[in-house]
Amino acid sequence: MRKSSLKLLVDETICDGHGICAELVPEWIYLDPFGFPILREGELPFSLKEHALRAVYECPKLAIALIESPG
Numbered sequence: 001m002r003k004s005s006l007k008l009l010v011d012e013t014i015c016d017g018h019g020i021c022a023e024l025v026p027e028w029i030y031l032d033p034f035g036f037p038i039l040r041e042g043e044l045p046f047s048l049k050e051h052a053l054r055a056v057y058e059c060p061k062l063a064i065a066l067i068e069s070p071g
């Protein structure tokens, strides 16, 4: 049986660069010189799921989504 996978997404049309997400998940998100988030490629490790969910809930623009796909 395959494990489910996690993907963290930012809607760039909504994000306005508060940068909270990068503070909450620095292992996965960093900021460009203008303060907008850049996410690492690929599946988010399950070890970062809790921090990623905090970023989802605390983004003031509701611009982040965590997608969990069944295996």
Ligand code: SF4
Pocket: 010, 014, 015, 016, 017, 018, 019, 020, 021, 022, 035, 036, 037, 058, 059, 060, 061, 062, 063, 064
């Ligand atoms: S917290 Fe939300 S609005 Fe701020 S940089 Fe991250 S995705 Fe964009």
